[in-house]
Amino acid sequence: xxxxxxxxxxxxxxxxxxxxxxxxxxxxxxxxxxxxxxxxxxxxxxxxxxxxxxxxxxxxxxxxxxxxxxxxxxxxxxxxxxxxxxxxxxxxxxxxxxxxxxxxxxxxxxxxxxxxxxxxxxxxxxxxxxxxxxxxxxxxxxxxxxxxxxxxxxxxxxxxxxxxxxxxxxxxxxxxxxxxxxxxxxxxxxxxxxxxxxxxxxxxxxxxxxxxxxxxxxxxxxxxxxxxxxxxxxxxxxxxxxxxxxxxxxxxxxxxxxxxxxxxxxxxxxxxxxxxxxxxxxxxxxxxxxxxxxxxxxxxxxxxxxxxxxxxxxxxxxxxxxxxxxxxxxxxxxxxxxxxxxxxxxxxxxxxxxxxxxxxxxxxxxxxxxxxxxxxxx
Amino acid sequence: xxxxxxxxxxxxxxxxxxxxxxxxxxxxxxxxxxxxxxxxxxxxxxxxxxxxxxxxxxxxxxxxxxxxxxxxxxxxxxxxxxxxxxxxxxxxxxxxxxxxxxxxxxxxxxxxxxxxxxxxxxxxxxxxxxxxxxxx
Numbered sequence: 001x002x003x004x005x006x007x008x009x010x011x012x013x014x015x016x017x018x019x020x021x022x023x024x025x026x027x028x029x030x031x032x033x034x035x036x037x038x039x040x041x042x043x044x045x046x047x048x049x050x051x052x053x054x055x056x057x058x059x060x061x062x063x064x065x066x067x068x069x070x071x072x073x074x075x076x077x078x079x080x081x082x083x084x085x086x087x088x089x090x091x092x093x094x095x096x097x098x099x100x101x102x103x104x105x106x107x108x109x110x111x112x113x114x115x116x117x118x119x120x121x122x123x124x125x126x127x128x129x130x131x132x133x134x135x136x137x138x139x140x141x142x143x144x145x146x147x148x149x150x151x152x153x154x155x156x157x158x159x160x161x162x163x164x165x166x167x168x169x170x171x172x173x174x175x176x177x178x179x180x181x182x183x184x185x186x187x188x189x190x191x192x193x194x195x196x197x198x199x200x201x202x203x204x205x206x207x208x209x210x211x212x213x214x215x216x217x218x219x220x221x222x223x224x225x226x227x228x229x230x231x232x233x234x235x236x237x238x239x240x241x242x243x244x245x246x247x248x249x250x251x252x253x254x255x256x257x258x259x260x261x262x263x264x265x266x267x268x269x270x271x272x273x274x275x276x277x278x279x280x281x282x283x284x285x286x287x288x289x290x291x292x293x294x295x296x297x298x299x300x301x302x303x304x305x306x307x308x309x310x311x312x313x314x315x316x317x318x319x320x321x322x323x324x325x326x327x328x329x330x331x332x333x334x335x336x337x338x339x340x341x342x343x344x345x346x347x348x349x350x351x352x353x354x355x356x357x358x359x360x361x362x363x364x365x366x367x368x369x370x371x372x373x374x375x376x377x378x
Numbered sequence: 379x380x381x382x383x384x385x386x387x388x389x390x391x392x393x394x395x396x397x398x399x400x401x402x403x404x405x406x407x408x409x410x411x412x413x414x415x416x417x418x419x420x421x422x423x424x425x426x427x428x429x430x431x432x433x434x435x436x437x438x439x440x441x442x443x444x445x446x447x448x449x450x451x452x453x454x455x456x457x458x459x460x461x462x463x464x465x466x467x468x469x470x471x472x473x474x475x476x477x478x479x480x481x482x483x484x485x486x487x488x489x490x491x492x493x494x495x496x497x498x499x500x501x502x503x504x505x506x507x508x509x510x511x512x513x514x
Contacts, residue, residue, distance in 0.1 A: 222414060353402040357437050365434070370409050372402035 005050070006035060010121035013054045015093025022062050024100060025146040028118065030065065034058035094119065095195045102163040103149050110145035111166045112173070117142050119191075120184055130179040160196060164204050164260065167192070171208050182212055202251035203261030209244035210267035213237040225367040229276035241271045262291040266303075281311035298328050306334055314342035332358060333368060340375065349375035381430060381471045382478040384485060385501035388437050388463035395497040396490070404491050412496075415488040423470060423481070434466035469505075478502055 010031060017027035034057040038050075047053035101115040116122045116130075128138035171185035189205045217231040226232075248264045265287045273279040288304035291297070301324055309317020317338045324331065336351035352372035359365035401409055423429035445452045468485070472478050482502045490496035 222410070223417070224410070224413075349402070353400070356402065360436070362434050366409065366413055369401050370406040373404050373406045373409050376403050377405045 006038065007121035009051050009054060010035065011094040011097050011119045012051055013058055014118055015095070015097050016055050017058055017062060018096055018100070019093050020059070022059075022066075024118075024149055024152075025143070026062055026065060027058075028146065030058040030062035033061045094191065098163045098192055098195075099159075100149055100152060102159075102166040103152055104159075104162060105148050105152070106145055108166070108169055110141060110148065112169050113138065113142050114145040114149075115166055115170065115188070116181075116184065119188055122179060122184070126179045130173065130181050160198050160200065163192065164200060168204060168208075168260075171211075182208070182215070186212060199251040199254045199256045200258040200260050202247050203258055203264050206244040206248035206251065207260050207264035207267055209240045209247070210264060210271050213240035213244065213271060219363065223363065224370075225363045227367075228270060233274070236271065241268075244268065245271070257290060257294070259291060259294045259297075262287050262294060266291075266307075279310070281307055285311050298324060302328055302331060302334055306337070309338045309341065314338045318342065329358070329360070330355070336368075336371070345375050379471045379473060380475075380478075380507075381469060381505040382482075383501075383503040383505065384468045384470065384482055385503065386465040386467065387499065387501065388465045390463065391499040391501065394499065396494075398490055398496055398498075408489070408491055408493070411489050411493065416485070419485055419488075420468065428470050428472050428477075428481070430469035430471050432466065432468035435464055437463055437465070439463060475504075478504075 013034065014027055014031045017030060018024055022030070031054070034054045037057050038054060042050075097119050098115070101118050102111050106114065113127055113131075116127045117124065122130075124139050124142060125135050127142075128135040131138065167185050167189050170188070171182050173181045186205070186208050189201065189208060193201045193205055213236050214228075214231065216237070217233070217235040218226055220226050244264065245268050248261065248268055251261050252265070266284050269280050269284050269287070284307045285304065288300060288307050291300040292304060302321070305317050305320035305324070308320040318335070321331075321335060321338065326332070326335075332351045332355035336348045336355055339345075339351060340348035349372050352368050352375065356365050356368035356372060359368055401412070404412075420429055420432055441454045442451050470478065470481060472481065479502065482500045486498050486500050487495035488498070
């Protein structure tokens, strides 16, 4: 039995049931039952059309439960109006699931969990492990999310930007154990790109691929963080980089710039540089200017200050940093870096230690502590 | 087997044995050796089946209490200097209290400046467990 194949079929089947009017939670239960049935029956009797088979079994299961339900009459009316299950049309129902799972009524963490469950076809246990929470906790989070979207109908296209944000959240969660969330996010974004013709979907996919390409070089053998400038560029995945760049170029040629395309452009310029010193910082500053124009995000301004520091010298970088809020995440680290390059080692050391105290993950904290230590002891 | 909590503190606790400066005053190599020691320690306890969980905590903490319904919670502000701050914890599951003491002592001997053990104070707290089920 090909588990990956089953997983790839799940969202489509779920989408058909939801489109036919099944309540999301009930549809999900029915699809799970169909999957269990498939695992039992298929080894001896493989179906000719696996997806159609699953739809038929899941729909029958949904009807069984619906008939037995307290709201029997209402659902039976629904069944009367709907066509009987027949051949499965090749419209992409998965798309509805993306919008359902990224519905604005859900909190980001619920949206992420529901997306992984419904669109990604991951088990609750796998999602729980990836987030290091007990399975029962994750099961509750998912069923609460399902209740939240229970009454939502889909007759208008949702907001692509919201879906992309959810997928980017998944990507940034990294990975642990048997589920690689970054790879999962890439898989889902690829799938979305087939269904939605929007340059920002391509922008996000390119961004993910370009980040992912550097993954092997981002940590040392002892788990310590390796900053971009010190990474072994021979370990970058050139295949992923080439794919990311090509996807980005096609997106950019449509002249509908968005924040993910701009971020991907920055990542592409880094990926393209043979050495850290050969990085085209002037162009990177220009892309950050675009990003600031598009989002007015303080984080984009902070990153822009770093790029300005590289393009025009540390003084210019510090000047770009000056108007920003010192409480921004990573502000102290950026200030420390620019002060060191400007020759002010003691201020830099103090700021690195300050940044270490504010770090939100262990690898980052240890890295910043080492930076402070380096300046304090040399 | 019984579970114990090993607490590392940023400050607070008994007077330190050595007059060790903050981590950022060590050399980067000393910092790395210290971190590696703790990582190896956890890995070894995993292999002996005595490791349960470990987490590091940010030094930024806030005391919060309710100030009655309809009022915002009272916090003590961002001034953390006077608090006994917990730096992180490790939970172990061991056969005896003696074993827990041994492991705590071993963790306390993590290398510091010049590779010398830092002899930091660690707090060891047994977990309270659910009452046993009495079957007649």
